[in-house]
Amino acid sequence: MIRLIGAEFKKVFSKKAIYIMLIIALGFGILTNLIYKYADKLDFIYDNRYQSKEERDDLIKYSKTLNLKKPEELDEYIYNQTEIYFYDFCIDNEEWRCNILTSDYYELVYNYMNSLYNPKADLNKEETKAALDKAVKELKENDVFGIYKIKKAALQKELDSSIVTSDATVGKKDKEFLEARIIDQTNEILKYDLLLEHKISADRKDTNRYSQVESYIMAKTNNETMDLSDKLSKEQKQEYRNNKEIISLNKYLIDHDLDDSQPTVAANLKYFFGDFSFFIVLFVIIISGGIMADEYHKGTIKQLLIKPYTRSQILSSKLLTVLLLIPIFALMVFAIYFILTCLFTGFKGIFDAIPVYDYVKDQVVIYNVFNYNLMMFVARVPYFVIVSLISLAVSTITGSTALSIVMPLALVFFSNIINMAITNFQFKWLRWFVTYIWNLENYIFVRNYDGVLNSLRFNIIFIIIYILVIAILPYIFFNRKDIKNV
Amino acid sequence: METIVKCENVNKKIGSKQILKDVSFEVNSGDILAFIGPNGAGKTTTIKLMLGLQKITSGNIYINGYDIKKNFVKAISKVGAIVENPDSYMYLSGYDNLKMAQNLYGRKDKAELEAIIKKIGLENRIHDKVSKYSLGMRQRLGIGLALLNHPNLLILDEPTNGLDPEGIRDLRNLLKSLAKEGMAIFVSSHNLAELESFCNKVVIIQNGVIIDSAKTKDLKHDVSDAGSIYTIVVDSNKKLGKKYELVDEDKVIVKGNKENVAKVVSELVVLGKKIYLVTEQELSLEEAFLKKTGGNKID
Numbered sequence: 001m002i003r004l005i006g007a008e009f010k011k012v013f014s015k016k017a018i019y020i021m022l023i024i025a026l027g028f029g030i031l032t033n034l035i036y037k038y039a040d041k042l043d044f045i046y047d048n049r050y051q052s053k054e055e056r057d058d059l060i061k062y063s064k065t066l067n068l069k070k071p072e073e074l075d076e077y078i079y080n081q082t083e084i085y086f087y088d089f090c091i092d093n094e095e096w097r098c099n100i101l102t103s104d105y106y107e108l109v110y111n112y113m114n115s116l117y118n119p120k121a122d123l124n125k126e127e128t129k130a131a132l133d134k135a136v137k138e139l140k141e142n143d144v145f146g147i148y149k150i151k152k153a154a155l156q157k158e159l160d161s162s163i164v165t166s167d168a169t170v171g172k173k174d175k176e177f178l179e180a181r182i183i184d185q186t187n188e189i190l191k192y193d194l195l196l197e198h199k200i201s202a203d204r205k206d207t208n209r210y211s212q213v214e215s216y217i218m219a220k221t222n223n224e225t226m227d228l229s230d231k232l233s234k235e236q237k238q239e240y241r242n243n244k245e246i247i248s249l250n251k252y253l254i255d256h257d258l259d260d261s262q263p264t265v266a267a268n269l270k271y272f273f274g275d276f277s278f279f280i281v282l283f284v285i286i287i288s289g290g291i292m293a294d295e296y297h298k299g300t301i302k303q304l305l306i307k308p309y310t311r312s313q314i315l316s317s318k319l320l321t322v323l324l325l326i327p328i329f330a331l332m333v334f335a336i337y338f339i340l341t342c343l344f345t346g347f348k349g350i351f352d353a354i355p356v357y358d359y360v361k362d363q364v365v366i367y368n369v370f371n372y373n374l375m376m377f378v379a380r381v382p383y384f385v386i387v388s389l390i391s392l393a394v395s396t397i398t399g400s401t402a403l404s405i406v407m408p409l410a411l412v413f414f415s416n417i418i419n420m421a422i423t424n425f426q427f428k429w430l431r432w433f434v435t436y437i438w439n440l441e442n443y444i445f446v447r448n449y450d451g452v453l454n455s456l457r458f459n460i461i462f463i464i465i466y467i468l469v470i471a472i473l474p475y476i477f478f479n480r481k482d483i484k485n486v
Numbered sequence: 487m488e489t490i491v492k493c494e495n496v497n498k499k500i501g502s503k504q505i506l507k508d509v510s511f512e513v514n515s516g517d518i519l520a521f522i523g524p525n526g527a528g529k530t531t532t533i534k535l536m537l538g539l540q541k542i543t544s545g546n547i548y549i550n551g552y553d554i555k556k557n558f559v560k561a562i563s564k565v566g567a568i569v570e571n572p573d574s575y576m577y578l579s580g581y582d583n584l585k586m587a588q589n590l591y592g593r594k595d596k597a598e599l600e601a602i603i604k605k606i607g608l609e610n611r612i613h614d615k616v617s618k619y620s621l622g623m624r625q626r627l628g629i630g631l632a633l634l635n636h637p638n639l640l641i642l643d644e645p646t647n648g649l650d651p652e653g654i655r656d657l658r659n660l661l662k663s664l665a666k667e668g669m670a671i672f673v674s675s676h677n678l679a680e681l682e683s684f685c686n687k688v689v690i691i692q693n694g695v696i697i698d699s700a701k702t703k704d705l706k707h708d709v710s711d712a713g714s715i716y717t718i719v720v721d722s723n724k725k726l727g728k729k730y731e732l733v734d735e736d737k738v739i740v741k742g743n744k745e746n747v748a749k750v751v752s753e754l755v756v757l758g759k760k761i762y763l764v765t766e767q768e769l770s771l772e773e774a775f776l777k778k779t780g781g782n783k784i785d
Contacts, residue, residue, distance in 0.1 A: 007586050014578055299573040303631065306537050307590050308563040482500075482540040 004309060004317030005324075012287060012325065021283045022332060025276070029337040032275055033344040036263040050083075050090035050098055059084055074118060081113040082106070089136070096144050096202035101136070104151070108132045144201045152192040159185040176228055183224045191217040194254060208261035209254070216250035219243035245357040252355045252364045264349025268341045269369045272334060273376040280330050281387055281412055288322045288391035289404035292474075296399040302483060311479050315396065319471065322392055326384045330377055338369075356445050379441040382463045386438050387412060389470040396474035411435065437462050488515045490639045490670035491536065496545035498531055498694075505531050506694045509545070513670045513687075515638065518661055520681040521674040522775055523691035529674045530570060532691070533643055536672075537567055549639060566637035568645060572628025576617040580608055580627050583616060584634065591635045606630040607656060621648030629657070640664065641672045646680055658684045678775060690775060716740040716747045719763040720754060730754070736762075 012018060050056075063080045066073040086109070090098035101109070112132045115123035138150055162185060166178040191213055194200070200209045223243045226232055232240065253260060260267050292315075295301035304314055342350065354367045367375070387408045395404035415435035422430045430436065437459040491513040498506040506528045513519050523529050534540040536547055538558050547554045552561035574583045584599055603612050606626040616624060625648050632640055640661075646654050661671055662684050675681050690698045722736040730738050730750075740750050751761055 003590050003592065007590055010582070010586055011575060011578075014575075014582070016577075298576070299571055300575055302537075302539060302569050303573050303587070305539055306562055306565065306567050306569075307587075308559045309590075310559060480541070483534060 001313060001317060001320075004314060005321055008291070008317055008321035012291070012321065017286060017290075018283075018329075021279075021286075021329075022336065025279060025333045025336055026340070028276070028279065029340040032337075033263070033268065033340055036268050037344055039261075039263075050086045050102065052087075053091060056084060056087035056091070059087070068117065078110070078113045078117050081117065082110045085109050085113065093140070095204060097139050099202045100144070100147060101139060105132075105135050105139075108135050144203075145196055145199070148192045148195050152189055152196075155185055155189050155192070159189065179228055180225050183228075184221055187217045187221045187224070190220075198254060198257060208259050209257075212250045212253050215246055216254060219246040219250070223247065241359070244359070244362065248357045248362075248364050249355055256353070258353070262349075263345050264352055265338070265341050265345055265347065266349045266352035266354055266369045268345065269338065269373060270354050272337055272373055273380065276333055276337065277380060278412070280326075280333060281384060282409075283329050284322070284326055284384055284388045285391045285405055285408050285412075287325055288388040289395050289401050289408075291318045291322060292392065292395040293399050293401040293404055297401070305483065312475055315475055315478050319389075319392060319474075322388050323385065326381070326388065327377070330384075334373065358445070375444050376441065379444040380439060382440060382467075383438040386434060386463070386466055386470065389467060393470050393474045397477045432458075432462050434462075434466055438466075488668075489513075490515055490517075490550060491672065492546075492548040493532075493536070494546045494548075496532070496535060496547060497543045498528075498535060498540065499543045504694060506535070509691070509694070509696055511689050511696060511699050513639070513672050515668045515670050516665050517687050518665045518671045518673065518685045519687040519689060520678075520685035521672060521689050521691065522676075522678060522681070527691045528694040529691060530643060531694075533567070533569055533641055533672075533674060536641065537565070537569065538562060539569065564635065564637045565639045565641065566632030566635060567641040567643075568625075568628040568632055569641070569643050572624045572631075574616050574624065574627055574631065577615065579615050580612045580619070580623075580630075583627065584612075584630055587631050588634050593635070602630045602633055605633070605660065607653075622650060622653055625649055626653070629660075638668065639670045639672065643674045644676070645673060646675060646677050654680055715767040716742070717763075717765050717767060718747070718751065718754065718761060719765075721760040721762070 059080055063077055063084070066077045066080075068074050068077055086098070086102050089101055093101075108128070108131055111123055112125075112128040114121045115125040115128045139147060142150065159182065162178060162182050166175060166182060169175045169178055194213050194216075195210070198209070198213075200206045200213060202210060220243075223240055226236060226240055229236075252258075292301075295304065305311065307314075351368055354369065354372045355364045356367060356372070357363075358365045390408040390411070391404045394407050395401065398404070411434070418433065418435045421427065422433065422436055431454055437454065440456075440459065443456045443459070489512050491511075493509055493511050496506055496509040497504070509528070509532060511519075521529055521532070531540065535542050536549070536554065538554050538561075542555060549561040550564055554561045574580075575586075578586070581599075581603070584602065588594070588599055603609055606629055608623060608626055608630070611619065611623060616627065619627065625645065629642075629645065632642070645657060649657060658680070661673075665671055665684075665686075673681060673685065687701055688698070689696060716739070718738040718740065719736055720732075720738060722732070730753075733739055738750065738754065740747050747764060751764065754761060
């Protein structure tokens with residue numbers, strides 16, 4: 001058997017296909033690394049708003065054409081005036097000041113413009129202007145951390161007021177409303193505490209870390225608000241679960257000052273199986289499909305069958321070759337991508353932590369790039385094995401390379417749609433279907449899952465059944481097959 | 487003399503069609519057996535059944551005493567073969583093909599491999615990819631692959647395909663020497679003129695049925711209607727009279743046996759003719775085959 005497997009390996013590695021696939025992997029790896037490396041520059045194109053004088057002038061020109069007597073055009077005019085105010089401010093001020101104005105002070109600017117141009121608005125022009133001027137003055141006179149302290153102080157006042165009001169409120173609905181507001185204000189204050197503690201500015205360089213804080217606060221606020229409810233809908237429960245992951249992961253990243261948007265070895269390689277899984281499965285299908293069908297087509301199967309080995313031994317050697325090639329090829333592609341990523345990132349962050357949230361333990365579990373990808377591979381082993389066995393079985397039974405590639409590929413392509421249908425239409429009787437059970441990622445990482453999750457034991461039993469049935473079929477056909485004329 | 491192959495009442499049916507019917511023959515050590523028949527007679531099917539490439543419907547095939555159905559590995563272990571085409575892996579070199587096959591037999595002797603390469607005459611091209619070989623070179627490689635395991639049975643399906651006259655001569659000499667060493671050789675071919683020069687036995691198959699099985703010499707004598715044909719070369723100066731006709735001005739053709747020839751020679755001497763040469767012409771294998779099968783042409 002060892003000799004047979006040796007001969008199969010010799011044949012596979014003498015063909016051009018494997019080297020072409022590796023070169024494509026290399027090209028794909030270079031492209032992926034380039035995208036990760038220059039992603040922030042791509043963001044720049046889309047986020048660089050309010051910097052163009054030409055855009056501002058166009059907006060001014062267009063606004064002059066609007067008829068303020070028509071309500072919808074009046075709304076548009078007010079919106080445009082808000083935008084023009086932002087342009088005027090942002091063109092002359094630093095980016096972080098622009099970011100704070102356009103996000104945190106949007107309402108102040110809009111209210112002012114509304115009071116100016118909308119005679120029906122219940123707003124006092126002087127008051128709105130005074131509020132806006134005060135905010136802009138604070139913005140111009142303080143650094144970002146000073147602004148955080150000012151906002152925090154303002155929020156603290158609002159919170160104190162809300163607490164007093166809540167204590168005095170009797171009605172259940174009003175009380176709940178106030179409690180929700182208190183939660184919101186408390187967490188907003190926490191947001192500024194975190195920004196100050198970890199020295200996170202509103203500049204481009206801190207965009208990702210700022211987002212971590214915002215995501216954390218938003219998810220925390222949502223969950224604490226939902227905790228006030230007696231009963232949650234199915235969608236709310238799912239959202240609650242999702243938020244727990246967001247809270248834990250972002251808290252970890254914030255506490256450890258980790259900017260996971262920066263291209264490091266760990267950050268890039270976290271997505272290795274997300275980016276390359278299809279590529280690996282494609283290779284597996286091509287090799288499995290050709291390993292038997294090619295021998296039929298070229299007639300070399302006759303030479304193999306007149307050697308002193310039984311047909312079962314010959315088929316087993318091909319099956320074992322295919323199974324062994326799965327981890328070998330995955331490792332080869334991983335090595336190529338790892339080396340490329342190290343070169344592109346300057347070997348930065350090889351041993352950085354990859355945090356993953358464990359829903360059962362309700363905590364963040366830390367991996368490194370190697371054990372994380374090993375777990376991802378192990379989770380996908382049933383998927384790779386089943387797909388390769390299907391390809392080998394079709395190749396052996398039909399002798400058609402085309403069918404042996406197309407059939408498993410079709411299953412791979414449509415697996416997401418099939419799984420969504422099983423979940424969304426609640427086809428519980430289809431929860432044993434092969435595409436539903438072949439990826440164990442949700443169990444290995446104890447991830448949240450949108451649909452119904454089978455038990456791990458159930459999945460493993462069906463994986464074994466599938467493997468046995470798909471593996472046995474080619475033996476039955478191959479042992480009976482008459483070798484026809486080539 | 488040892489029986490290497492024994493086919494007993496072998497039948498092959500595909501669907502309702504009877505491909506082979508009660509095929510029986512034996513191949514002994516030292517035999518070079520020609521397995522001949524018209525197109526579609528069942529030659530390749532018989533070979534495939536012998537090699538386990540197709541299933542036997544009924545009957546038995548024994549190779550070296552082992553039943554091909556019940557003990558395939560032992561039966562096939564001393565067999566080398568080329569079936570239909572000299573199949574080898576085109577993307578590997580000739581050397582790699584031979585080495586890989588040698589490994590599969592559990593042999594690793596490099597000297598043995600070199601000897602085979604020399605025997606098939608591919609020393610200069612053995613490291614080239616098979617995709618660059620001509621048909622003749624691939625045929626030689628196929629023979630080399632068949633000889634790797636020092637078989638005592640060699641089954642060759644159209645082995646002279648693509649070989650030039652020198653290659654055919656080399657193959658003929660090789661097969662003769664292998665047969666002398668005791669190898670049983672089973673050859674299926676349409677090139678009867680070539681087969682004739684080295685086969686000692688013939689089995690003729692037609693429409694899936696064995697119609698004759700004999701030594702080559704005996705087959706030719708069997709089908710000859712009135713013995714051999716003799717050519718007597720005489721001087722051309724004098725005429726013969728009405729009894730005998732001269733062919734090509736100096737030949738007299740006689741059909742019959744040796745006694746008839748002796749009588750004719752005496753009469754010619756009496757007529758004053760000088761006798762320069764008397765030769766016997768045998769029926770060719772092709773002629774014998776055509777008489778047996780009733781065909782106008784082969785292939």
